[in-house]
Amino acid sequence: MAKSAHTTHQRSWWQVMCLTGVDYFSTLGYQPGIAALAAGALSPMATLVLVALTLLGALPVYRRVAAESPHGGGSLAMFAEVLPRWTGKLFILVLLGFAATDFVITMTLSAADGAAHIVENPFVPEALRSHAVAITLVLLALLAAIFLKGFAEAIGIAVVLVGSYLALNLVVAVVGLYQVATARDRVVDWSHALTTEHGSVVAMIGISLLVFPKLALGLSGFETGVAVMPQIKSAPGETEDAPRTRILGARKLLTTAALIMSGFLLVTSFITVVLIPEKDFESGGPANGRALAYLAHTYLGSGFGTVYDVSTIAILWFAGASAMAGLLNLVPRYLPRYGMAPEWARATRPLVLVFALVAFGITWYFDADVDKQGGAYATGVLVLITSAAVAVTMSAARRGQRGRVLGFGAVAAVFVYTTVANVFERPEGVQLASLFIVSIVVVSFASRARRAFELRAVEVRFDDKAAWLIDRIAASGTIRIVTHDVEDTRDRIPEDYREKEAAQRVESHIPAKDPILFLEVVVKDASEFSSDLRVTAVELDSYKILSVEAAAVPNSIAAILLAIRDRTGLEPHVYFEWTEGNPIVNLLRFLFIGEGEVAPVTREILRRAVPDPHQRPHVHVDS
Numbered sequence: 001m002a003k004s005a006h007t008t009h010q011r012s013w014w015q016v017m018c019l020t021g022v023d024y025f026s027t028l029g030y031q032p033g034i035a036a037l038a039a040g041a042l043s044p045m046a047t048l049v050l051v052a053l054t055l056l057g058a059l060p061v062y063r064r065v066a067a068e069s070p071h072g073g074g075s076l077a078m079f080a081e082v083l084p085r086w087t088g089k090l091f092i093l094v095l096l097g098f099a100a101t102d103f104v105i106t107m108t109l110s111a112a113d114g115a116a117h118i119v120e121n122p123f124v125p126e127a128l129r130s131h132a133v134a135i136t137l138v139l140l141a142l143l144a145a146i147f148l149k150g151f152a153e154a155i156g157i158a159v160v161l162v163g164s165y166l167a168l169n170l171v172v173a174v175v176g177l178y179q180v181a182t183a184r185d186r187v188v189d190w191s192h193a194l195t196t197e198h199g200s201v202v203a204m205i206g207i208s209l210l211v212f213p214k215l216a217l218g219l220s221g222f223e224t225g226v227a228v229m230p231q232i233k234s235a236p237g238e239t240e241d242a243p244r245t246r247i248l249g250a251r252k253l254l255t256t257a258a259l260i261m262s263g264f265l266l267v268t269s270f271i272t273v274v275l276i277p278e279k280d281f282e283s284g285g286p287a288n289g290r291a292l293a294y295l296a297h298t299y300l301g302s303g304f305g306t307v308y309d310v311s312t313i314a315i316l317w318f319a320g321a322s323a324m325a326g327l328l329n330l331v332p333r334y335l336p337r338y339g340m341a342p343e344w345a346r347a348t349r350p351l352v353l354v355f356a357l358v359a360f361g362i363t364w365y366f367d368a369d370v371d372k373q374g375g376a377y378a379t380g381v382l383v384l385i386t387s388a389a390v391a392v393t394m395s396a397a398r399r400g401q402r403g404r405v406l407g408f409g410a411v412a413a414v415f416v417y418t419t420v421a422n423v424f425e426r427p428e429g430v431q432l433a434s435l436f437i438v439s440i441v442v443v444s445f446a447s448r449a450r451r452a453f454e455l456r457a458v459e460v461r462f463d464d465k466a467a468w469l470i471d472r473i474a475a476s477g478t479i480r481i482v483t484h485d486v487e488d489t490r491d492r493i494p495e496d497y498r499e500k501e502a503a504q505r506v507e508s509h510i511p512a513k514d515p516i517l518f519l520e521v522v523v524k525d526a527s528e529f530s531s532d533l534r535v536t537a538v539e540l541d542s543y544k545i546l547s548v549e550a551a552a553v554p555n556s557i558a559a560i561l562l563a564i565r566d567r568t569g570l571e572p573h574v575y576f577e578w579t580e581g582n583p584i585v586n587l588l589r590f591l592f593i594g595e596g597e598v599a600p601v602t603r604e605i606l607r608r609a610v611p612d613p614h615q616r617p618h619v620h621v622d623s
Helices: 013-029 031-068 074-082 085-120 132-149 151-182 184-198 201-219 221-227 244-275 291-318 320-334 348-366 370-398 402-425 428-450 464-474 494-507 553-568 583-593 598-609
Strands: 457-462 480-483 517-523 531-540 543-550 573-576 618-621
Touching: 013 031, 013 085, 013 151, 013 221, 013 244, 013 291, 013 320, 031 074, 031 184, 031 201, 031 221, 031 244, 031 291, 031 370, 031 402, 074 085, 074 221, 074 320, 074 370, 085 132, 085 221, 085 291, 085 320, 085 348, 085 370, 085 428, 132 151, 132 291, 132 320, 132 348, 151 184, 151 244, 151 291, 151 320, 184 244, 201 370, 201 402, 221 244, 221 320, 221 370, 244 291, 291 320, 320 348, 348 370, 370 402, 370 428, 402 428, 457 464, 457 553, 464 517, 464 531, 464 543, 464 553, 480 494, 480 553, 494 543, 517 553, 531 553, 543 553, 553 598, 573 598, 598 618
Parallel strands: 457 531, 480 517, 480 573, 517 543, 573 618
Antiparallel strands: 531 543
């Protein structure tokens, strides 16, 4: 039966847009300055390239991602569906490493930029100007405190911050356009600089394309846009299997945010490059990293400028909210399910504390320096967007949509180029992402090994025939189960069961009159950690067989034995043969392919699950 869509703390799409918008729109605080430094007088044209790729590339890609991954998994969920077994799990861990890079650096970089706006405001006491790191840590702690309170509070704050910030930016943009219109000499100077430096329109376009990778931070909102999809309200009666209203809402969210941001980027890149002297954009200059704040102070006075600074600081501080929301959605979706994190990692509050501590460490490591974190941020953003473009291209190919394959493939190629160019120019981004990836892989596999001896069964269900067989044998007063290896259930041969039964009755001293059940576990996908076990019954000649598909043999046997005990009130007896081979090799086989030394591992799992030996199923191993 399909489950109803969860509606707790969900909001309308435009309110959730504000949650992702605190990240996306906050880039207005520094994007025009980045464009001016990267492209100089060509900043508006380079920004036009960014806007074109936003509306014609990233937006169509993520509208499709939203439709195919309505639960916020993004491209990770799309790859998880098509990549097999351990290959898929490892690929997801790598993408999670880049996602962690993107989202954590979003929190630390934005908080650091907010701290920079605080210490650079003329009204701030001199004593605070040398404490950017401490201020950044306080901002991150406040962000964590909001999420410890709950998502509803985070969305409410985001709506207020985004609304006020966009309104103030609209004022600055209108005043900036007025100043440009009334200062024709500056427009002439800018136009002259364009033609002098670049000559032809073709050269301008070529250089704009070359500098585009440096402007890629302006695409930061798309991945968080799909990551917060679970917060969009579904219509009454819709199910999690088909949340149509959520998908439509996410598409409206992505489109509206992209159009708003594109409009602001085009206008602000033009007014800043025309009105602000080139030297003021450079490191240490008054417009470095805060071009629009510079215009607000210059043309609207220190009072309005300070209000603008406060709004910018607030939205930069809260820009990490959408990143935190993305992490809180992605990590519980994958790592605990893969057995690669403790079960408490499914809960929000412990994860918030973990992410806050990681953010504190990153802030300390980079000394709250915005520029030092820019490369890692851009790398995370670009890798995730590239993976989304590749995922939707593969999706279109599977459906035979040739036109869309060509379109999405072209977008994917552009983002591959952009990512590679960014990596070569700022290799520190890949270095930090690699640290995240290695940390996630090591911690994940350590957790998997530590949790390997859990039961790992979400639920054990017997079909009608299996339940009838168990109840019938339980009526004799003793339940005896003989484990049997089978690689393919279609190759069952009565002689195999006859030989196995005869050997066990002799070696384990099973009375000839006592009925037995055979139990077979077929490993379907050992890379999975936990699953529902559906036990079916098969009769082959006179032999009664219980069969189940699972991720690991000993864990499934233990879970089925306990389910039989709970159903019948009898502690079943289970019979094994010793497994040949090196114990260490067998342990590795158990960890990675779900088999190995089955008998002792099954007993250890039962021992951990049932501390009282009198309530534990009996394990027998022949010699």
